[in-house]
Amino acid sequence: MSNSMGIASAFVLSSLFVSPFAMAEESHAFVAQNSARAAAFEERQSEMTAKAQEAQSPQASSTQSEQQALKDS
DSSP: OHHHHHHHHHHHHHHHHHHHHHHHTTSHHHHHHHHHHHHHHHHHHHHHHHHHHHHHHHHHHHHHHHHHHHHHO
16 A cells, blocks of 8 residues: 555656646747757757768868879879
8 A cells, every 4th residue: 555655646746747848848938949059059050960961071072183194194
């Protein structure tokens, strides 16, 4: 009997601790902050992708010119 009461009280206490987090997801401030964070993440990802492509472009062109020089000789 006491074991089931302990389990029930742990369930009630855990639901009380979790409920503010569930309600925070519904607030307008949380939604706005989350969308701003997602937009910043997407912008950073596109910057990193562009940087990686720029870093690969000179290497690819120099490799192609070296291959052309080897073919010519």
